[in-house]
Amino acid sequence: MSEHGTGPGTTRRSPRGRSGGPAPEALAARLGAAPPLSDPAGAEARLADIAEALPKHLRHGPARDILLALADHSPFLWQLAARDPDRLAGLLDASPEARVAGIIADQRAAGRPEAGAAVDLDAVGRRLRENRAAHALLVALADIGGLWPLATVTRALSDFADASVSAALDALLLQAAEAGRYRPRDAAEPQAGSGLVVLGLGKLGACELNYSSDIDLVVFFDPEAAPLREGLEPTPVFSRLAQGVAKLLQERTAEGYVHRVDYRLRPDPGSTPTAMSLNSAYTYYETLGQNWERAAFIKARAIAGDIAAGERFLADLRPFIWRKYFDFASIADVHAMKRQIHAVRGHDTIAVMGHDIKLGRGGIREIEFFVQTQQLVFGGRRPALRGRRTVEMLASLTEEGWIGPEARDELAAAYDFLRTVEHRLQMVRDEQTQRLPAEPGELARFAQFAGFPDLPAFEAALLHHARRVQAHYALLFEAEPDLSAEVGDLVFSGTGDDPGTLQTLRALGFREPERAVETVRGWHFGRRPAVRSPRAREVLTELVPALMQALGGTPDPDAALDALDRAFGRMPAAVELLTILRSHERLRLLFADLLGTAPRLADTVAFSPHVLDAVIDPAFVEPTTDPAALAAQYRGLVGAPGSHEDFLDRSRDAARQLRFVTGARLLSGILTPEGAGLAFTGIAEAAVAASLEAVARAFAAEHGAVPGGRVAVLGFGRLGSRQLTADSDLDLVVLYDFDPEARTSTGPRPLDAAVAYNRLTQRLVSALTVPTRRGGLYEVDLRLRPGGGQGMIAAQLRSFRSYAGEEAELWEHMALTRARVIAGDADLGAEAADVIRGVVCRPREPAAVNRAVREMRALVAREKGDAGPLDLKLSPGGLIDLDFLAQALVLGHAAACPDLAGLDAPAVLRRAAAHGLLPEDEAERLCAAYRLLDDVHHWQRLMVEGDPSAASPVTLARLATATGLPDARTLAAQLDAERAEVRALFERRLG
Numbered sequence: 001m002s003e004h005g006t007g008p009g010t011t012r013r014s015p016r017g018r019s020g021g022p023a024p025e026a027l028a029a030r031l032g033a034a035p036p037l038s039d040p041a042g043a044e045a046r047l048a049d050i051a052e053a054l055p056k057h058l059r060h061g062p063a064r065d066i067l068l069a070l071a072d073h074s075p076f077l078w079q080l081a082a083r084d085p086d087r088l089a090g091l092l093d094a095s096p097e098a099r100v101a102g103i104i105a106d107q108r109a110a111g112r113p114e115a116g117a118a119v120d121l122d123a124v125g126r127r128l129r130e131n132r133a134a135h136a137l138l139v140a141l142a143d144i145g146g147l148w149p150l151a152t153v154t155r156a157l158s159d160f161a162d163a164s165v166s167a168a169l170d171a172l173l174l175q176a177a178e179a180g181r182y183r184p185r186d187a188a189e190p191q192a193g194s195g196l197v198v199l200g201l202g203k204l205g206a207c208e209l210n211y212s213s214d215i216d217l218v219v220f221f222d223p224e225a226a227p228l229r230e231g232l233e234p235t236p237v238f239s240r241l242a243q244g245v246a247k248l249l250q251e252r253t254a255e256g257y258v259h260r261v262d263y264r265l266r267p268d269p270g271s272t273p274t275a276m277s278l279n280s281a282y283t284y285y286e287t288l289g290q291n292w293e294r295a296a297f298i299k300a301r302a303i304a305g306d307i308a309a310g311e312r313f314l315a316d317l318r319p320f321i322w323r324k325y326f327d328f329a330s331i332a333d334v335h336a337m338k339r340q341i342h343a344v345r346g347h348d349t350i351a352v353m354g355h356d357i358k359l360g361r362g363g364i365r366e367i368e369f370f371v372q373t374q375q376l377v378f379g380g381r382r383p384a385l386r387g388r389r390t391v392e393m394l395a396s397l398t399e400e401g402w403i404g405p406e407a408r409d410e411l412a413a414a415y416d417f418l419r420t421v422e423h424r425l426q427m428v429r430d431e432q433t434q435r436l437p438a439e440p441g442e443l444a445r446f447a448q449f450a451g452f453p454d455l456p457a458f459e460a461a462l463l464h465h466a467r468r469v470q471a472h473y474a475l476l477f478e479a480e481p482d483l484s485a486e487v488g489d490l491v492f493s494g495t496g497d498d499p500g501t502l503q504t505l506r507a508l509g510f511r512e513p514e515r516a517v518e519t520v521r522g523w524h525f526g527r528r529p530a531v532r533s534p535r536a537r538e539v540l541t542e543l544v545p546a547l548m549q550a551l552g553g554t555p556d557p558d559a560a561l562d563a564l565d566r567a568f569g570r571m572p573a574a575v576e577l578l579t580i581l582r583s584h585e586r587l588r589l590l591f592a593d594l595l596g597t598a599p600r601l602a603d604t605v606a607f608s609p610h611v612l613d614a615v616i617d618p619a620f621v622e623p624t625t626d627p628a629a630l631a632a633q634y635r636g637l638v639g640a641p642g643s644h645e646d647f648l649d650r651s652r653d654a655a656r657q658l659r660f661v662t663g664a665r666l667l668s669g670i671l672t673p674e675g676a677g678l679a680f681t682g683i684a685e686a687a688v689a690a691s692l693e694a695v696a697r698a699f700a701a702e703h704g705a706v707p708g709g710r711v712a713v714l715g716f717g718r719l720g721s722r723q724l725t726a727d728s729d730l731d732l733v734v735l736y737d738f739d740p741e742a743r744t745s746t747g748p749r750p751l752d753a754a755v756a757y758n759r760l761t762q763r764l765v766s767a768l769t770v771p772t773r774r775g776g777l778y779e780v781d782l783r784l785r786p787g788g789g790q791g792m793i794a795a796q797l798r799s800f801r802s803y804a805g806e807e808a809e810l811w812e813h814m815a816l817t818r819a820r821v822i823a824g825d826a827d828l829g830a831e832a833a834d835v836i837r838g839v840v841c842r843p844r845e846p847a848a849v850n851r852a853v854r855e856m857r858a859l860v861a862r863e864k865g866d867a868g869p870l871d872l873k874l875s876p877g878g879l880i881d882l883d884f885l886a887q888a889l890v891l892g893h894a895a896a897c898p899d900l901a902g903l904d905a906p907a908v909l910r911r912a913a914a915h916g917l918l919p920e921d922e923a924e925r926l927c928a929a930y931r932l933l934d935d936v937h938h939w940q941r942l943m944v945e946g947d948p949s950a951a952s953p954v955t956l957a958r959l960a961t962a963t964g965l966p967d968a969r970t971l972a973a974q975l976d977a978e979r980a981e982v983r984a985l986f987e988r989r990l991g
Helices: 015-019 040-051 061-073 075-083 085-092 096-109 121-144 150-178 234-250 278-288 291-298 307-316 329-341 364-378 390-399 405-429 440-449 455-477 499-508 513-524 534-552 557-570 575-583 585-597 599-607 609-616 627-638 644-668 673-703 753-769 797-807 810-816 826-840 846-864 879-893 905-914 920-943 953-962 968-990
Strands: 196-201 215-221 275-277 301-305 710-716 730-737 794-796 820-824
Touching: 040 061, 040 075, 061 075, 061 121, 061 440, 075 085, 075 121, 075 405, 085 096, 085 121, 096 121, 096 150, 121 150, 121 234, 121 405, 150 196, 150 215, 150 234, 150 301, 150 405, 196 307, 215 234, 215 278, 234 275, 275 278, 278 307, 291 364, 301 307, 364 390, 364 405, 364 455, 390 405, 405 440, 405 455, 440 455, 499 513, 499 534, 513 534, 513 557, 534 557, 534 575, 534 585, 557 585, 557 599, 575 585, 575 609, 585 599, 585 609, 585 644, 585 953, 599 609, 599 644, 599 920, 609 644, 627 644, 627 673, 644 673, 644 753, 644 920, 673 710, 673 730, 673 753, 673 820, 673 920, 710 753, 710 826, 730 753, 730 797, 730 826, 753 794, 794 797, 797 810, 797 826, 810 826, 810 846, 810 879, 820 826, 846 879, 846 968, 879 905, 879 920, 879 968, 905 920, 920 953, 920 968, 953 968
Parallel strands: 215 275, 730 794
Antiparallel strands: 196 215, 196 301, 710 730, 710 820
């Protein structure tokens, strides 16, 4: 500090004062220089109010100067001084070391009533608060007056907190004993042998407590040792006791409070009781403990309760804290946490106004991380590096050869400076703050309270130390890859909700930032199986800032985060996915988009992260809808399976990847919905064809071939019209034929031909539908076969011909308008196609067809209804009306216009207009309506899970954007108008 003139370090004057050892002189006689005043007249006036109540020797000299400084700079300390001048005089007239020891002793005894008296918690609380007021004032006077160095100040604050916790615990244990719930082994020492362990973590554990710090506690218990009344469950008993300790210490009254208590450093505080058993805690740390928790336990110390049990627990936990081998992974993990705190670019330039001296660049946390990270890495093999106190460990790191003397000295000096400034900040109003004032006048006043003549001198000192801290920290950390977000703080390690992080999440679009923080924190605590492994959590820690920024770019970040959380809940492991996302920004953005808008695709990624590889392949932007090309891709992905079970797994992986790529292309605008329909159909055809070949081979090996046997598969519905969506079922009909002179298969287990083909069909359906460890493939519907749901599941060609030509009702002929051969024997397929064409093109009376189609539509409306205006398939004027209208045109006119057969609905409508069956403008309006409705239907199937009418406003807005409309309201109005016109034309044409 000498190079900067005055400041916190220069007021510590005598070697005896620096030692912190006992001294006989009174505090007033040993006070050094007071901080400069900002408002001398105002301070004099305030001091005059109590001066007459002070002894004459305290109204002048250093004591007067210190009191003026309190009156000028610290509303909190001045209130303590002015409220009880006698107490103030007593503090100034006594040895501070002796007086602080007496206050701490009285605090420790406050929880034990006199012999025979009952515990009065109100009286205990008053005594604790009175002692805290005296102690806070005494420590501040010794600190501001330059009497004590930082280590003595923080030790005094920590010893007092230890005494406070012990006293509160005594009182509550004795109260429990009075009620018969607790049976102390020694009434004079209620904590001894209690099995109750209270650990102090953080700065309390290290005896480096802040002036106005929370105290970080964790409470464990040994259920076997706890002397509770028989039948009592220890978890609720000790949890209520721990909550009682917190209430007693942090309850605010007219006398103030004692300490704010924070229990959130216990294992997974969002889902565990306040007190948990030692065995549960040990199991958690052994299996799920994180590197930040290892760092926290470096400073852990048994401060109350059964001290011996606490020390045994910490000894058992040493292998978790101190790894035997050099743990360089900890550097990456702890640095990732630090980068989360410094997610904003521009921290290299330290702005003094509003600067956070703890979390900001060059701040206290960087010094602590500098020390703790190297302790974690090397402390497993170097016991000398296992100490709790920061400055002492800087010296040990130097002695062990890990850092040089310059780093030790500069970081120690910076730590002393920054912690002293931190104390001055907290003394102003007794607030747990580390942020400098953001207003110039207020900052200048604070600079004087910190012991500097003016603001430029304070700024120079702060920048001097912060830049040195920053330089040393950078040598250790800053070469690491940076995935920090560019939008603000994003801190999820630890337990508390960082205000800057909440603000950043709001700016990113999260409506419930607190819930988002808790969700991510839950991942770190291992609440989702997929992220419980140490490697997964290390990658996750580094990835989270960039991932949250990517989620913030989606229309509904909260929903996207919820979808990812659900995915983690279903996934067995997430390391592969997290590693991919860490490495590719483009994939992070796509995956975030999928989470927010296409849950089916997001589920695919969660199940098979490798599908993302296709997105970074240059071929991603060169889609194909050609069935032959898609079949080749499918077979290439399936490869050469070693068994039928292997084929089933590979076929599911292949279909999943191709369907994912198709959906991603649709989402990215590379494919239109119509093109996606063609691609989804081509994938399904390839899957059916490959599955038919695989089951036929296996079946032939078991049962032999049927002489002259042939099999073909027909596709109906949207599969037949090449319009499959992302989640369409497959409507199939299996046909077969064989030599009528040889009806039995030729293998080792011969079967009748009809039986053989029906069993083969069962195996085909199973190959397409059965879930394997690689998931499912398709749902299959065979109800459009001859006879519907009755009888055999495969039909012989002659039966199909006979049924379709002689028995089928008109609605079944309607289904045949969209039927085609998709797999199997080409010759049999051609014969089946001829049968279909013959039935479809049969001469019919158009009016009779129209009447029957209208009746069928009414039946569908009665039996199935619709899910409202967003049900684009079944709602009046929806796709079913358009499909039925096209089918009526085919069945009524294909005899005269055979080119109507074999087309999808829009093509039928245009062809009908060319034949004069519809006015051209009417056909175009119908086609335009079909395109809009079908496009939105495709998007719905990709973006909405379940009932389409349940789509969220955000999803509707995305649907509107996808269809080129400005907003969801415009989309709804457009859909209503189109459906109304379709319905009117449907009624007019078929009425």
